[in-house]
Structures are given as structure tokens and as C-alpha cells.
Amino acid sequence: MKIDSLKLLNFRSYSSIILNFNPNINIIYGLNGHGKTNIVEAIYALSLTKSFRTNNDSLMIMRGKNVSKIEANINCKNEINNYQLILQNHEKKLKINDIKVNKLSDYISNMFMILFNPDDLRIIKDSPALRRKLLNIELSQLDKNYVLYLNGYNKILKQRNIYLKEMNINGNLSKNYLNIMTEKLVDYGLKIFELRKKFLDNIKESIGENYYKIFGSGKLSISYISDYSLSKKEILSKYNSNLKKDMFLGKTSFGIHRDDINFMLDDFLLKECGSEGQQKNAIIAFKLSEVEIVNKIKGYYPILIFDDLSSELDKNKINNILGMLSKKVQTFITTTNIDYFSDEMLSVAKLIKVVDSQVEV
Numbered sequence: 001m002k003i004d005s006l007k008l009l010n011f012r013s014y015s016s017i018i019l020n021f022n023p024n025i026n027i028i029y030g031l032n033g034h035g036k037t038n039i040v041e042a043i044y045a046l047s048l049t050k051s052f053r054t055n056n057d058s059l060m061i062m063r064g065k066n067v068s069k070i071e072a073n074i075n076c077k078n079e080i081n082n083y084q085l086i087l088q089n090h091e092k093k094l095k096i097n098d099i100k101v102n103k104l105s106d107y108i109s110n111m112f113m114i115l116f117n118p119d120d121l122r123i124i125k126d127s128p129a130l131r132r133k134l135l136n137i138e139l140s141q142l143d144k145n146y147v148l149y150l151n152g153y154n155k156i157l158k159q160r161n162i163y164l165k166e167m168n169i170n171g172n173l174s175k176n177y178l179n180i181m182t183e184k185l186v187d188y189g190l191k192i193f194e195l196r197k198k199f200l201d202n203i204k205e206s207i208g209e210n211y212y213k214i215f216g217s218g219k220l221s222i223s224y225i226s227d228y229s230l231s232k233k234e235i236l237s238k239y240n241s242n243l244k245k246d247m248f249l250g251k252t253s254f255g256i257h258r259d260d261i262n263f264m265l266d267d268f269l270l271k272e273c274g275s276e277g278q279q280k281n282a283i284i285a286f287k288l289s290e291v292e293i294v295n296k297i298k299g300y301y302p303i304l305i306f307d308d309l310s311s312e313l314d315k316n317k318i319n320n321i322l323g324m325l326s327k328k329v330q331t332f333i334t335t336t337n338i339d340y341f342s343d344e345m346l347s348v349a350k351l352i353k354v355v356d357s358q359v360e361v
Contacts, residue, residue, distance in 0.1 A: 001074060001075070001076045001111065001112065001300045001301060001302065001303055001330070002021075002023045002074065002075045002076075002303070002330045003021050003043065003072050003073070003074055003075075003303065003330065004020065004021065004072075004073045004074065004075050004080065005018060005019065005020045005021070005072065005073050006018070006019045006021070006039075006042065006043065006046075006070070006071070006072045007019075007069075007070075007071040007072070008039075008042055008069070008070060008071075009067075009068060009069040009070075009071075010061060010062040010065040010067060010068045010069070011038065011042050011060060011061070011062065011068045011069070011070055012035070012038040012041070012042075012060060012062060013035045013038055013062070013357040014035065014038060014039075014042075014062070014357055015062060017359060019039070019352070019359065021330070021332075021350060022330075022349060022350035023075075023330055024327055024329075024330065024331070024348060024349070025322065025331050025333070025345065025348060025349035025350070026330070026331065026332045026333070026349065026350045026352060027333050027335065027338060027341065027346075027349045027350070027351050027352065028040065028332065028333065028334045028335075028352045028354060029334070029335050029336065029337070029338050029351065029352070029353055029354070030336070030353055030354035030355055031336060031355075032336060034354050034355055034356055034357065035354050035356070035357035036334040036335075036354050037053070037307055037308070037334055038357070039332075039334075039352075039354070040115075040305045040307055040332050040334055041053055041060070042060075042070045043072070043113070043303070043305060043332060044113055044115055044305060045060065045070060045085060046070045046071075046072055046083055046085050046111075047108065047111040047112070047113035047141075047303070048108055048113060048137065048140075048141070049085060049092055049094065049104065049107065049108060052115055052117060052119075052307075057087055057090070057092065058087070058090065060087060061087055066088060066089065067086065067087065067088040068086070068087040068088075069084065069085070069086050069087075070084070070085045071083070071084045071085075074111065076110075076111075076300050077299065077300055081096055081097055081110075082095075082096070082097050082098065083095070083096055083110075083111070084096075084098075094107045096110065104147060105140070105144040105145075105147035105148055106144060108140055108141055108144075108147070109140070109141060109142075109143065109144035109147075111141065111303070112141045112142070112294050112298060112300075112302035112303070113141070113302060113303050113305065114138075114287050114290055114291070114294075114302050114303070114304050114305070115287075115304075115305045115307065116283065116284055116287055116304075116305070116306050116307070116309070117305075117306075117307035117308060118307070118308055120280070120283045121276060121279055121280050121283070123283055124263055124270055124271050124274070124279040124282060124283065125271060125279060128258070128259070128260035128261075131259075131260055131261045132257075132259055132260070134261075135196055135199070135200075135259070135261070136150060138199070138290060139195055139196065139199055142195075142199070142294070142297055142298070143195060145191075146192070146195055149188050149191045149192050149195075150188075150192060152184075152188045153185060153188035153189055153192060153256060153257070154257075156181055156184050156185045156188065157185060157252060157255070157257060159181060160178070160181045160182065160185060160252055161250060161251045161252055163177065163178055163181065164178075164246050164247050164249075164250055164251065164252070165247075165250040167247050168247040168248060168250060178243075182236065182239050183236070185239075185252075185255065186232060186235050186236060186239070188256075189228050189235075189255055189256040190228060190232065190235075192228075192256050193226055193228040193229070193256055193259075196224065196226070196259065197224055197226075197229075199293070200222065200224045200261065202289075202293045202296075203222060203286060203289045203290070203293070204221065204222060205289075206289045206292065207220055207221070207222060207285050207286055207289045208220050208221055208285075210285040210288045210289055210324070211281060211282065211285035213320065213324060214281065214284065214285065214288075214317055214320045214321055214324070215281050215317065215320075218265050218266060218278070218281075219265065219266050219267075220263070220264070220265050220270075220282055220285055221263075221264045222261055222262060222263055222264070222286070223261070223262045223264065224259070224261060225259065225260040225261065225262060226256065226258075226259045226260075227254050227255055227256070227258055227259075228255070228256055228259075238254050239252075239254060242254050263279075263282050263286075265278055265282065270282055280313075281317075284313075284321065287304075288321070288324065288325075290302065291304070291325070291326070291329060301326060301328045301329045301330075302329070303329075303330050303331075303332070304325070304329055304330070304331040304332065305331075305332045305333075306321075306331065306332070306333045306334070307334050308334055308335065308336075309333050309334070309335055309340075314340075315339075315340045315341075315342075318340050318341065319341065319342045319345060322341075322345055338351065
């Protein structure tokens with residue numbers, strides 16, 4: 001998958017711009033605050049319909065304007081399609097080849113974007129919710145059914161929690177209704193579990209090797225922690241045994257919404273014992289492991305974005321990473337200093353200089 005061209009209208013600091021890209025490496029460079037990240041944010045938003053910098057979509061619209069548009073021609077399997085994301089009046093409109101797409105799952109499953117940026121350090125350091133978010137983003141792009149399963153699970157989970165609170169207040173409410181909701185919750189949860197497990201099993205196969213190739217030392221591994229690594233009968237039994245506690249708490253204390261990933265380096269829990277550098281390196285190795293998985297499942301390579309890469313790694317590690325990537329992988333890198341890249345890398349890359357949201361190629 002490659003982006004041939006990108007057109008922005010009233011997006012962040014860009015009133016109107018058209019960019020053409022290299023099918024391999026694109027290095028977007030310039031001083032901080034001049035608009036480099038706005039370009040890769042637009043690429044990411046076009047794929048996943050949301051920003052990696054904010055949860056407020058209106059912030060992506062240029063100040064003083066009421067509509068913003070991101071448009072790109074994307075070449076996938078030698079077929080070029082036009083994708084559009086339009087932000088207006090707190091609404092999103094999605095189009096493929098000028099045809100409106102109503103279902104989010106039908107849209108995002110057509111592309112696959114992998115992002116690394118400085119905030120990814122939080123994935124290991126912070127709560128399990130961020131690690132689940134990582135799984136949800138990646139799997140939503142891999143399988144459009146995943147979005148449906150996740151939405152179904154979350155909807156029933158919310159309803160179940162409300163009913164648990166009502167049962168705690170009014171003890172004569174029907175337990176049969178609760179059992180029906182629990183059964184549906186488990187059915188969705190098992191489907192999510194299987195997709196997460198399969199994905200992480202594939203990551204396990206290469207994450208250690210990738211980490212070592214880039215950084216030269218250390219044995220990295222991951223493990224999937226889930227309440228659903230049981231039979232359906234055992235899972236339903238757990239819900240039943242937790243009923244009194246859940247009624248008291250007013251929430252479901254067991255389920256797929258508690259999943260986690262453990263990152264281990266040399267048999268130590270990276271969250272507790274690893275340095276910030278090792279934690280960043282682990283996330284990069286994780287995301288690089290996705291590249292071949294996506295190609296195997298989707299039949300094309302994903303698009304990679306490294307935002308502010310040179311602030312995270314030294315010159316040797318940066319060139320190790322880029323050297324590992326297939327020439328079939330289109331990569332976008334933002335940086336303040338192109339001296340971090342080898343002469344060989346610079347000779348094959350497209351250099352895009354950004355000064356006050358003006359682009360020089």
C-alpha cells in the first residue's frame with residue numbers, strides 16, 4: 001500500500017496543499033512547530049478517521065474555518081483508489097472513490113497504518129487500557145469484524161453494569177435477564193480473545209529477533225494476559241461467582257475489558273525494571289513485527305509513520321530500522337535533523353522541508 005498523493009484543505013496550519021510522495025522513504029524535516037507533524041497526522045487521520053494527537057476532531061480544522069478535508073490517492077495491489085475524510089460541524093464524512101461510506105468498520109479495514117511517536121512510551125509505562133487500545137487500533141484495521149465484536153461487547157458491558165447497580169438497589173430483579181446479557185458478553189468476548197491471541201502469537205514469533213537486530217542486545221518477549229484464557233463453561237462460572245462483588249461495585253470485574261500485555265526483557269517485567277530507552281525500543285520492535293503480519297493477512301504492506309524519530313534513537317539504530325524494512329514498505333519520518341540518516345538512505349529518500357507550513361521539495 002502506497003500513498004501517491006495527499007491533498008489537504010484547511011487542515012491544521014495548511015489552508016491548501018498537494019503533496020506527492022516517494023513509494024519508499026519520505027523524510028519530512030524542519031524546526032519544531034513549523035508543521036511537520038501536521039502532515040503525518042493527516043495521513044494517520046485519513047486511515048483511522050481520528051488523530052493520534054487529540055480526541056477533539058475540531059482541533060484538526062484550521063482556525064477560523066468550519067470544514068477540513070483530507071484526500072489521498074492510494075495505490076494498493078496495483079489499484080488506485082481515492083479516500084476522503086471530511087470534518088465539518090462535529091461530523092465526519094468518509095468517502096472512497098466519491099462514494100460515501102457509512103460504516104466505520106467498512107472504511108478503516110481498507111487501509112493499514114502503523115505509527116510510532118514519542119507518546120508510545122506510555123504504552124508500557126501506563127495502565128493496561130493503553131495496551132488494549134494498541135490492540136484495538138491494530139486489529140480494527142486487520143479485521144472489520146473486530147470493530148463489530150468490540151462495539152457489541154462494550155454495549156452489553158455497559159448495560160450489564162447498569163443492571164448490576166439496579167440489582168444491588170432492588171434485590172428482586174430477574175437474574176435470568178442478567179444471565180442472558182452475560183451469555184452475550186461471553187460470546188463477543190471469546191471472539192475478541194481469539195483475534196487478539198492470534199495476533200499476539202504472530203507478534204511473538206518475530207519481536208525478539210527484531211529487537212536484537214536493531215539494538216544489538218537483550219531478549220524481548222511478550223505474553224497475553226486475559227481472563228478469557230479458559231473454557232466458556234469456566235468463564236460463565238467466574239461471572240456467577242463474582243456476582244455479589246459485582247453488584248456491590250456496580251461493575252463487571254471479570255472479562256476481556258481487563259486484558260493486558262506483558263513485555264519482558266531478559267525475563268524481567270519491562271514496565272517495572274526497564275529504562276525509558278528499552279521501553280521505547282520494545283514498542284518499535286512490536287510495531288515492526290506487524291509489518292509482515294499485515295502483508296500475510298491483507299496481501300499488502302502497511303504504511304509506516306515515525307514521528308520525531310531522531311529524538312528517540314541514535315543514528316545507528318535509525319539506519320538499522322530503515323535497513324530492515326522491505327522496499328515495498330512506504331515510510332514517513334519527521335525529524336528536525338537529516339544528519340541522523342546515512343548518505344545512502346538520503347540518496348533514495350524524498351526530502352520534504354517544512355518552514356512555517358510551507359513545503360520545499
